Amino acid sequence: MQDPASRSDQSTGHHEVKETTCYMCACRCGIRVHLRDGEVRYIEGNPDHPLNKGIICAKGSSGIMKQVSPARLTKPLRRKASAKRGASEFEEISWDEAMGMLTERLGRLRAEDPKQFALFTGRDQMQALTGMFAKQFGTPNYAAHGGFCSVNMATGMIYSIGGSFWEFGGPDLDHAKLFVMIGTAEDHHSNPMKAAISKFKRQGGRFIAINPVRSGYGAIADEWVPIKPGTDGALFLALTNEILKTGLFDRDFLIQYTNAAELVIDDPERDDHGMFYRDTSIDVTRGCTDPQDKFWWDRNTGEVLTHTKGADPRLLGAYTMKDGTPVKTSFQLLKERVEPHTPEWAEGITGIPADTIRRLAHEMGIMARDHKIELPINWTDAWDNEHATVTGNPVAFHAMRGLAAHSNGFHTIRALSILMTVLGTIDRPGGFRHKAPFPKPIPPCPKPPHGPEAVQPNTPLDGLPLGWPARPEDLFVDDQGEPVRIDKAFSWEYPLAAHGLMHNVITNAWRGDPYPIDTLFLFMANMAWNSSMNTVETRKMLVDQHENGEYKIPFIVVCDTYASETVAFADLVLPDTTYLERHDVLSMLDRPISEFDGPVDAVRLPVLPPKGECRPFQDVIIDLGARLGLPAFTNEDGTAKFRNYRDFVVNYETSPGSGIGFLAGYRGKFGDKALKGEPNPQQWEQYAANHCFFHHELPRSYQFMRNWNKGYLHWARAHGLTKWAEPITLHIYSEVLQRFRAAAQGKWPGRRPPERYRERIETFFDPLPFYYEPLETQRIDKNRYPLNALTQRPMAMYHSWDSQNAWLRQLHSHNYLFVNPKVAIAQGIQDGDWIWVESHLNRVKCMCRYSEAVEPGTVWTWNAIGKGAGAWGLSARADESKKGFLLNHVIGEELPVVPGDGSQVLSNSDPLTGQAAWYDVRVRIYKAGPDEKQITEPQFTPMKALPGQLTRPRSRWQAYVAGVFGRK
Amino acid sequence: MHPAFSVIFLTTLLGAGQGLFLALITGQVYSRIHLIDAQSSDYYFHGSLIALALLVLGLIASFFHLGRPERAWRAASKWRTSWLSREVIVLPVLMGLVALFSLIHWMGWTQPFVVAGDDALPVDASLLVGVMGAIVAFALFVATAMIYASVKFLQEWASPLTVVNFTFFGLASGFMLAAAYSAWLGNDLVTFFGTWAVIFTAIAFLSRGASLLRNRHIKYRSNLKTAIGVRHRDIAQKSQGFSAGSFNTREFFHHRSPGTLRRVTAVFMLLVFPVPVVLIGVAYVTKSPTLPILAFLIQYLGLVAERWYFFAEAQHPQNLYYQTVS
């Protein structure tokens, strides 16, 4: 064998390196793809990329297998006329035929009733384009998967602090000294987070993980605090109580930068009870902002306008205004709210000992107070006060679905935001830091349309399909207060559903409530499997027919790269490309990859030619837009405005001459402008020359305190990130929520909810966070279903769809239910036994695995490892379908109906935001009978291979070698 | 360890072949010094052919264990460090000597060059080759057994008893075969070989019994604490890092229940030791020409079970890393 030291890999075959951006998950690292004779040799992290700086994860390293997966679709397909939907019997058609079919059908719907067309997309990261297409089409029925992902996280935080964990902000672990991670174990921001935690730990930072399960990042925490699922809100209230009681809050921060010291009208008899006391006559900016017409109580002079120079406002107390109006400070209201929520109270709910809660509060408070960071950075606040330094209270938090995916998640996350605020950690070193385009006004300015008149034939939608309601008038309801959207988002049922409720679309369309639709277009969303709850029934709804034989959902289009379970239910299948075969943008208009220090966006460039007849979905959308004559995609003479997506990205502007397009970098004729500037024909090339990203590093003085940083706010307005340069005061007390509550109480001058929603709105639109037991739990027999059941994705599969990946599936080909041995033994269940997991809805059979790293009231499993037989290019005998299982079968998409609801059907979702409450499910477990087959249940008829799907290798083995694989 | 039949047959067939050859030499020496009746050249010729056949069969079995048997010749190169390499060298030497021994008898080259004493010990070519072969056969026992005994962290194997066992199992089965061969021919060496076979079987019983006892009380030097370097009483693997099997789960574990192992132990303790001894004893009394053959076959079958158990009982420390899927 040749001496390995005497050879160079690059001299084998023809070697090329191309840069692009990974899309094995939502993290979006920069990658360098090495090709040997045109086949992928090696995918490495791009050391020049700001996000991952050269590192890459298990998924990114397995991109090769994604290209050669037998699950790949390569031809447009039409369901055979003779075949039942769901039988997975298709015939190949040409793209012309496919586009013809779509144009004819969608053209008709657009001319008659645009909302008959619903477009819902999965984890696509191209919502800027798909949302624009929906708006142009004129349908309100558009959303991505955020509704079942983590909309509570987005709304709970954005409605409190103007930014959120997610792509929009995160913990500043470079400066933090205490890091508290709750309700998450792995994340969107996967590789940077891993790198940051490692660095944080090595710098001596203290890391506390609060979670029912110790896994993922929590494995390396200095302390694990087990908590019962869905009770995090109780913990935050108790922590806040202890911090308030011991005086460990940051008083100056609260006064200057939050509404804590602002005065709220405190007279239940008055219609404006609970609203801020305002002087609406004074001349301040009023728009999509928080007008500065509110008051403080100066200790010497009494009522003064907020931010009056020289004022020394009270943070606590009840006062009487000159006009006799009784008021209290927001902070006083918060204090009264949390007072009964002692650590002892929380212990009974969370399972965390009161002493531990108290100690956690002290650790947070003392770390924030006694280990402050002063960075020598001059900055000017929005009230023209000069500051010589930026102060940081180095306590950082991070949270995600463990908080969000509960029906009490919005208030839980509000409570967390308030805890972070009370500690004075918002957009400060070592705390929570925003990422561009955030912070935004609370709530952000885009609003959904306000009524059914926004939907008109052959006309773009009047408004955006998704937005951020600030008052009842912003709801998307008709005169009777009933929903206009198919998913009932922005209705009185789910007023703040900023990401829609994709998880209810199929059920609602099937039931015809609020109305039936004609065409459901799903892009990259596995709604017949792990993206739906109550999967068994959902699959039935997809194939359910009226008596006349017509399907209840008449036409289903699925665009995907792989033969997912959902593809089997399509009438028309459009084959998408992989991430290595396309142009993509990670846009400032959508979910960019910004850093704390400034905006970053990025592109994907094709490294490989599309396989078979695959077409990038964006090209299809732009083509379809032109064929349908949608204004943004056509010239006045009716011809297509853009050749393809590449062309579109360069030339499209949000409005003519706005200078804002999908990419923020290298704008202007010569590519010398950032964020705003006329189209640059060389934009793609310039991104390519800069490792596929654009990073605009802000001046140091703009990098912190951005909610109130005058320089930053004006810069952001000048560069089109926001419309307003007003300070974004943090909402400890949410007047926004109070407006909805007032409407329910009949005290709001405008829109009011229909009678059946009044109590619901009044209860849940509490301006201060509160804890309530998850809605499903309130409605079931907790003694019968004593356990919480959770799912999480393993790191090697997080945010991926890679059971079709020969390497990744070897790491997780099937899953077990993890059970605390104490609980299992009490049930006579041995490690490895076959068991049933039963909820109020359904039951699944699976194998049990003992774990000491799970709170005894909880059982959990790796999510979406179980697959439908035959799907994803796997054999029908594959472990994924025979030994793997999907917990979704036992999770309801709707709440059990109880008399208290007036027999109305409600989504199993957060009553404020419509966030799917899939972490609320409660189960019981019991041993499977000795005669029961050792196979997971439910089982489904194996999905047949599709025409054009790459076939599995004929031999029982394969060995990938770049340059020769597939050429033998 | 996973008991591979290639290696089971390799070691048992070689052992029987070596033992048979040693029995023939023993017989020849005894007859030369007139302690037992002299046998014809044909007797030794056919007998050593059988021994050679067993060695060849063993060798063939070994090829099934190799991924690349066509390169087996390379295995002779590292005799300085590898017992396997030594075995690979010694085995063909033995085969050559056995073949030569066979040839000498076939060709009748048995004229003594030297006669010691008064016809007390006539030394001919066959005797010289035979004694050399005997030495090499013993060397092969050592080389074969040391392949296992030298892996120090396979604590069940890492004992001189392994060499003793391999040697005496080989001798017992070889002498038993010699008895069977004699019985089949109808000559009266059955008692001679049978008695030796019983003696070797008894010694093997003692040494194997000792190793079983020893292995039952082994204190394993490796455990999860040393395997991952974390000091705690309670450590449990939750994931071996992959869902289905791998070389690590296939090669080093038998995937049988403890009950199966106990049954196999009982079977070989019965088939290797008491049954053949009783059959031989009965054969003495009844002068049966077939019972010794049965005794050999039963003992060989027992040895196959013994060798299966030999592999199965060895606990490879690597298994500490491959316990659980999740």
Place this chain on the structure above:
Amino acid sequence: MTQLALVIDLNVCVGCHACVTSCKQWNTSGWAGPMVDENPYDAAPTGTFFNRVQTFEVGNYPNTETVHFPKSCLHCEDPPCVPVCPTGASYKREDNGVVLVDYDKCIGCKYCSWACPYGMREVDTQQKVMKKCTLCIDRITDQSLPEAERKPACVLACPTSARLFGDVQNPDSEVSIAIRERGGYALMPEWGTQPANHYLPRHKNRMHITEDDLLRTNNPLKKEDITVYHGEETLEDVTW
């Protein structure tokens, strides 16, 4: 003398498996490849991997540690797998101490795998030879790569930089310093194999709070008027 090795920091490893698949993709098309996959899309998928990440639970609820444990060839200084090889296919390089297999010499007898207490060797079921971690020998010795990239694929990939790479014989190397200062240890020291790879243990950061921390003179509550008066009756209303 040089002995290249990995030092794996269990204090930061989150068990993401990046090392597992980055190794696979580099090596399957590299000098040590191919790395076969069996049943790649069927029941019981299995294949050759030089690197594994395992998970252990230490202790009992609620005092449980979840330990992710990456594991690849330890490149022992006294490798038991090398002397047992009958053909010399297994060898330890003189220049950098990396233990390798020459596939052209290997007869696939698996004896080396028996002689490895750590279970670090794999058999290639198609090529019928033994394969193992090479420390990406074809990266670390490739002078045409920039120096920063002359590292094993797993080391470059590792998101938490839990894998340090260097010469453990050089007392001033990053790896030697880490072993020395952070309590680096070897696996199964009882066998005297002297693994070159080392592991760094978990390390806990704690916060110590004294009562004085809670009783500060600058407590902001002192600035508040925390008695709230709503005009209720007082002594002044009732005494005379």
